[in-house]
Amino acid sequence: MRTSKIVLSVLFVLSILITACGAGTSATQAPAAGSEPVTLRVLVHQNPPMVDFMNTFNAKFQEKYPNITIDMAVVNANDLSTVTQTRLTANDVDVVDMFGFSNAAQPYMKNVDPPNWQALIQAGLLMDITDQPFLKNYDPSAIEDAGSFEGKVYAINLGRVSYSGVYYNKDMFAANNVKVPTTWAELVTACETFKAANIPCMTAGGKDGWPIFVGAYGLLGAEYPDQAGLVQGLWEGTVKWNDATSLDMWKKMQIYARDMMEEGASGVAADAAPGRFASGAVAMFPSGTWSAAAIETSQPAFQWGYIPFPGSDSADANKYLFGKYDQGWAVAAKTPNKDAAMLYLSEFSDPANYQAFVTAVGFIPTQPGAKLDTQIGQEVAPYLANFRVGYEQYWVAPKGTGQWASPFASFFKPFNEWDDAAKLADQAQADLQAGLDANK
Amino acid sequence: MYHFGRGWARLLPYLLLLPGILFYLLIALGPSLATTVYSFTDVSGLPGVPVHWIGLNNYKEFLLLGQAAKDNYAIFGRTLIFCFFVTTIQFGLGLFVAMLVNQPLKGVNFFRTLYFMPVILGAVIQGLIWSLFLYPLGGPVAKILEFFGTRSEFFGGQPTEAFAWVIVVQIWANMGMTMVIFISGLQTIPSELYEAARIDGASGWQVFSKVTWPLLTPSVNTNLTLNIIGSLQAWQLFLVLLGYRNGTQVLGYTIFAQGFGQTSGSVTTSFRQGYAASASIVLFFIVLVIGMATQYILRRREERILG
Numbered sequence: 001m002r003t004s005k006i007v008l009s010v011l012f013v014l015s016i017l018i019t020a021c022g023a024g025t026s027a028t029q030a031p032a033a034g035s036e037p038v039t040l041r042v043l044v045h046q047n048p049p050m051v052d053f054m055n056t057f058n059a060k061f062q063e064k065y066p067n068i069t070i071d072m073a074v075v076n077a078n079d080l081s082t083v084t085q086t087r088l089t090a091n092d093v094d095v096v097d098m099f100g101f102s103n104a105a106q107p108y109m110k111n112v113d114p115p116n117w118q119a120l121i122q123a124g125l126l127m128d129i130t131d132q133p134f135l136k137n138y139d140p141s142a143i144e145d146a147g148s149f150e151g152k153v154y155a156i157n158l159g160r161v162s163y164s165g166v167y168y169n170k171d172m173f174a175a176n177n178v179k180v181p182t183t184w185a186e187l188v189t190a191c192e193t194f195k196a197a198n199i200p201c202m203t204a205g206g207k208d209g210w211p212i213f214v215g216a217y218g219l220l221g222a223e224y225p226d227q228a229g230l231v232q233g234l235w236e237g238t239v240k241w242n243d244a245t246s247l248d249m250w251k252k253m254q255i256y257a258r259d260m261m262e263e264g265a266s267g268v269a270a271d272a273a274p275g276r277f278a279s280g281a282v283a284m285f286p287s288g289t290w291s292a293a294a295i296e297t298s299q300p301a302f303q304w305g306y307i308p309f310p311g312s313d314s315a316d317a318n319k320y321l322f323g324k325y326d327q328g329w330a331v332a333a334k335t336p337n338k339d340a341a342m343l344y345l346s347e348f349s350d351p352a353n354y355q356a357f358v359t360a361v362g363f364i365p366t367q368p369g370a371k372l373d374t375q376i377g378q379e380v381a382p383y384l385a386n387f388r389v390g391y392e393q394y395w396v397a398p399k400g401t402g403q404w405a406s407p408f409a410s411f412f413k414p415f416n417e418w419d420d421a422a423k424l425a426d427q428a429q430a431d432l433q434a435g436l437d438a439n440k
Numbered sequence: 441m442y443h444f445g446r447g448w449a450r451l452l453p454y455l456l457l458l459p460g461i462l463f464y465l466l467i468a469l470g471p472s473l474a475t476t477v478y479s480f481t482d483v484s485g486l487p488g489v490p491v492h493w494i495g496l497n498n499y500k501e502f503l504l505l506g507q508a509a510k511d512n513y514a515i516f517g518r519t520l521i522f523c524f525f526v527t528t529i530q531f532g533l534g535l536f537v538a539m540l541v542n543q544p545l546k547g548v549n550f551f552r553t554l555y556f557m558p559v560i561l562g563a564v565i566q567g568l569i570w571s572l573f574l575y576p577l578g579g580p581v582a583k584i585l586e587f588f589g590t591r592s593e594f595f596g597g598q599p600t601e602a603f604a605w606v607i608v609v610q611i612w613a614n615m616g617m618t619m620v621i622f623i624s625g626l627q628t629i630p631s632e633l634y635e636a637a638r639i640d641g642a643s644g645w646q647v648f649s650k651v652t653w654p655l656l657t658p659s660v661n662t663n664l665t666l667n668i669i670g671s672l673q674a675w676q677l678f679l680v681l682l683g684y685r686n687g688t689q690v691l692g693y694t695i696f697a698q699g700f701g702q703t704s705g706s707v708t709t710s711f712r713q714g715y716a717a718s719a720s721i722v723l724f725f726i727v728l729v730i731g732m733a734t735q736y737i738l739r740r741r742e743e744r745i746l747g
Contacts (some may be wrong), residue, residue, distance in 0.1 A: 078683065082700040085711060089487060113482075119711055123486035206596050207571075209683050261578020264576035266596020403686045414593050417600075417687055434507035 012407050038340045042072040043087060044097040045080040048271055049293030050327065053360035061347055068340050078208065078271075081116050088125040094335040095344055096187035100146030100157045100325020102393040108235050110439045112396045118149060126154045127331040132342060134349035142366035155330040156345065158354075159363025162323035162380055162387065166310075168297065170303040172199065172283045180307060182315040184222075184252060187275040187389035191260045194283045200262030203282040205270030212265075213392075215254050215286030216409035218309020220391060221322040223249045231394040234432060241428035243407065250421040250428075252311065253409035258419075260284075265413055278302045290326070292362040292376035306379035321383040322390040326363060338365060400438030402431025450543045472724075478717040485699065485713035498718035504544040512694070515746075516726070518572055519672060519690040522607060523730075526671035530611045531663055534618025539652075541619070542626045552623070556616035567680030571595065574605065600686030606688070613677070614670065618663050625659030626652070653744045668734055672727050691726070695719045 049075055058070040073093075082098065087093040103115040113119075129135070130153045135143060138156055147155035173180060173190075176197055181187040191201035191261045205211035209256045211408050223245050224230040233239030240246060262282055262408060274294035277285035284382075285291070286309055295304060310318040329348065331341045348352060351369050358365045364384065371377065397405065403426045404411060411418050418424040443453045479498055483491045503509055540550045557568060574594035585591050595602050607639050629652065635649050653660075674694030682688050684697050699716030 023728045085486065085700065113712060116711060118484055119484050119489055123484070123488035125486060125488070209685060263591065264582070264593065266593040267571075267574075267576035267579070370620070399501060400507075402507030403511045406505075411686065414597050416685070417598055431507045438506035 020431055036070065037067050037166035038337050039069045039071050040095065040337055040340045040344060041087075041093045042070055042095045042097075042344070043080075043084065043093050044072060044074055044230065045077040045327070046074050046271060047077070047290060047327075047361070048292070049297065050361045052297075053357055056379075057348065057353065057357070061344065065340075065343065068343070070344075076208075078210075084118070085116070088120065088332055091332065091334045094332055095336045096330050096332065096342045098155050098328050098330045100328060100393075101149065101155065102146075102324065102389075103396050105396060106222050106232070106235075106394075108232055109396055109398075115396075117154075121149050122338070125333055127335070127338070127341075128152045129156070129331060129345075132345070134346045137349045137351060137354070137367050137369075139366050139368050142325065146366075147195075147328055147330075151319075155328040156349065157325045157328040157366050159326055159358060159361070159366050160323055160387065161289045161326045161363055162321040162383075163214045164309050164320070164322040165286070165289070165306050166202075166215075166218070166382070167277060167285040167287060167304050167306050169280065169283050170279070170305055172280065178283075180305065181310045182307075182318060183310050184313050187310045188255065190283070195259075199373060200282045201260045201370075202256075202284045202286060203262050203268060203273055203276050203288060204267035205252045205268050205273040206261070206410070207268055208270040209410060210240065211259065211270050211273060211287065212261070212415055213406075213408045214288060215261075215309075216253050216311075217322055218286070218311035218318070219249050219252045219256065219409070220407050221320055222311030222317055223395070224391070225317070225320055225388065227322065227388060227391040228394050230391055234395075235398070235436070239437070241407070241432060242422075242425035246407075246429075247422060247425050249311075249407065250425045253407075253422045254412045254419075257409045257412040257415055263414070266347075274298060278304075288323070289362050289364065289376050289380060292374065292379075293360060296375070304375075306376060308383060319339075319383060320386045320388055322388050323364075324390055324393045325366075352394050373435060387426055398432075398435035398439045401435025402407060402427075404428045405432035405435065448567050472603075475717045475720055478714055480718075480720050481714045482712075483714040483717070486711060491714075494714070498715045499689050499722075501715065502718050502722060515689050515691055515694055518603070518688075519726075521693070522603070522674065522690055522712040523668060523671040525607050526610050526674075527664065527667040529607075530667050530671075532614050533611065534615050534663065535622050535656075537615065538619045538622030538626060542623055547555055552619075554621055558613045559616040561613070563613075563676035563680050566609060567677060570605075570609050572610075572683065595681050599685065602682055602685070603688050606681055609681065610624045610671065610674060614667075618667065621659050621666075622656065629655045657742050657745050661742060664738060665731065665734060669727055669731055672723070672730065683738075691719065691723045695723065 008179070022324040042054075042058075043305065048128065054072060058072060060066060062070060070107050071406070073083075080099075082196065084093075084096050084098070098117060101115075101117050104118065105112045105114060114122070117126075132153075135153060135156065142157045142160075143153055146157035147153055157426065168180060169438075172178075172194075176193055178190045179186065181190050182367050194201045202215070204215045221227070230239055234241070241250075268276060271294070273287065274291040275283065278295045278299035285295075289306070292306070306319050308321055311316050329345050331338070331345070335341055348357070351367060354365070355370045357363075358367075358370050358372055358376055362372065362374060364372055364377075364380065366386070372380070391407070395406075404424065406428070410416060411424055412421075413419045418427075444450055445546050480493060480495060481491050482494050482498075501509070502512055537555055541548050541555065546659060561569075561743075573579060574581050574592075576591070576593050576596065578688055581594070583593065592601065633655075637651050642650065675696050676689060676691060678688065679691040679696065684693075689697070695716045698719060699713045700711065711728050
């Protein structure tokens with residue numbers, strides 16, 4: 001009796017273990033992308049026009065491949081890196097949205113860590129897609145610059161964006177008899193005119209922090225058109241955050257944060273700012289090209305224009321657009337759904353689908369055959385020959401650098417504590433120098 | 441007298457304790473030890489990336505390297521300020537509210553539920569509620585301030601003000617738990633003591649200071665300990681309400697930001713879980729020292745009052 005109880009107990013425990021193991025196996029086992037049902041897990045960052053497009057694309061994809069179900073998760077851009085890391089590590093995602101590869105360690109940088117994307121590749125978490133046929137649809141330089149590492153391709157980049165421009169309300173400019181500014185002095189005058197008419201000059205998604213920096217990018221770009229050179233200069237000491245050129249930038253940034261930005265902009269979320277601009281609450285909206293679709297969706301009849309942020313006193317120096325490689329697709333190396341993932345990327349890369357994506361999202365295309373034939377495409381077209389990759393795509397801070405060593409307009413009141421440009425410039429340089437000295 | 445028999449039977453209590461001890465070692469002590477080991481490495485948190493033993497480098501960087509180390513001391517100071525204000529205000533408010541809702545009044549359960557409700561909300565929901573409440577462009581509080589001819593940027597404004605608002609939200613979010621612990625303590629005090637005190641002519645303050653306060657000692661100790669540890673480790677509300685803003689970070693949030701490649705838009709930093717582990721160990725020692733000192737003082741007080 002006692003023996004049989006023990007045997008039964010052992011069998012019971014074994015059966016539970018076998019069931020548990022079996023369940024684990026079936027959960028990760030990959031059905032082929034043929035007729036067996038597959039759930040493809042996709043991760044994207046929050047960008048309303050892009051998410052809208054993806055929902056439409058996913059529905060069409062599922063219609064074409066009824067055995068594949070798309071399970072798309074959307075996360076805030078600030079959380080994308082963290083969620084990507086945790087889900088890739090847990091083998092809980094198949095296709096991930098990944099910004100263009102940037103911030104690589106340069107020979108003149110000492111004692112810096114590899115950027116996240118490089119760590120993910122070296123951890124074997126991203127799939128080598130070098131041999132995939134859909135790569136030929138893309139501009140080779142975009143593949144090389146934004147998705148490759150040590151000769152292998154790990155991501156396809158879906159487009160460049162400019163973030164150093166400013167949207168303006170055409171009707172409001174006309175009604176107040178304000179000329180579209182081409183220099184810093186004209187911009188200051190325009191804002192003073194609007195303020196005198198009781199119209200806030202600008203808004204931005206200050207709640208998320210980064211839009212305030214992005215909005216003032218034209219000021220950094222106007223002072224330092226060679227952004228890679230700026231980064232090298234800061235590391236090598238030939239450029240300082242408190243030299244005369246930088247001080248001019250800080251002073252303008254203070255005016256931008258204190259006098260141009262509307263009161264309360266710190267509470268506006270990044271994805272709500274385009275709608276606020278389109279509602280006619282403010283005259284201008286410094287932001288990237290990605291905001292155009294949201295503005296149009298919010299108020300289709302709204303009349304707007306887009307110009308490079310006039311950060312310089314010379315109109316010719318304001319004809320540059322600075323930006324970056326934005327969203328791309330990478331595939332989890334350990335995905336059990338490789339065939340479905342490749343089918344998804346292949347379908348997305350189809351020229352017709354890609355064109356629809358570019359039109360919806362407003363990216364400057366990375367497929368040679370695609371055109372940004374929307375209004376924002378026409379607005380940026382004159383400046384594309386002067387497109388430059390921005391500072392923050394190159395910058396890696398030396399270890400030990402203090403917290404103020406970044407060219408952020410959001411350090412000024414009312415967004416933070418500084419109200420003296422010269423003192424902030426000195427603090428920024430001191431914080432940077434502390435990091436440089438610590439790594440000598 | 442030993443109740444578990446003789447010989448091998450004497451081991452029975454230890455055998456019964458063994459599963460619990462193993463479980464504790466596995467889920468509590470294991471990760472703590474692993475964090476200690478990781479703090480001496482350059483681990484990124486990604487499987488497959490080589491991990492190197494780098495000795496005390498993470499600690500040197502966190503505590504000594506450049507201006508960033510000085511910024512870390514400022515963060516440490518801010519963490520203590522946060523702990524002080526949250527602990528004292530939450531404790532005082534929790535006790536006050538507990539005494540209010542411990543009265544035999546009609547509808548008192550409704551108010552108990554109301555005050556406790558924030559505790560069951562997650563940090564994201566708590567953050568969303570307060571972001572809407574303090575929306576500077578026409579939110580309810582902004583309207584009230586406008587009526588008085590003033591305004592504020594609330595969470596997006598001056599670091600000191602933004603930091604103060606997080607203290608408010610932290611207290612709002614956790615005061616309910618403090619209240620519940622005090623209510624349970626109040627309900628263990630025999631009503632005869634109150635009756636006797638009143639018959640002896642004690643005033644309301646005398647009843648509180650001579651009867652309620654001493655007999656609440658176990659609840660006082662529990663609440664103080666929980667409030668101190670909880671506020672020293674706080675980070676979620678900082679993430680949800682403020683993000684990574686200079687002049688507002690506390691140690692718990694700094695650890696998260698370093699460990700998980702805190703991003704600002706698309707600008708990414710590296711995964712530095714070894715460095716974050718060293719910051720965690722520093723935080724652990726701070727909590728340990730403050731927690732043990734508090735425990736020592738509270739126990740002496742308890743022995744003095746309750747014997």
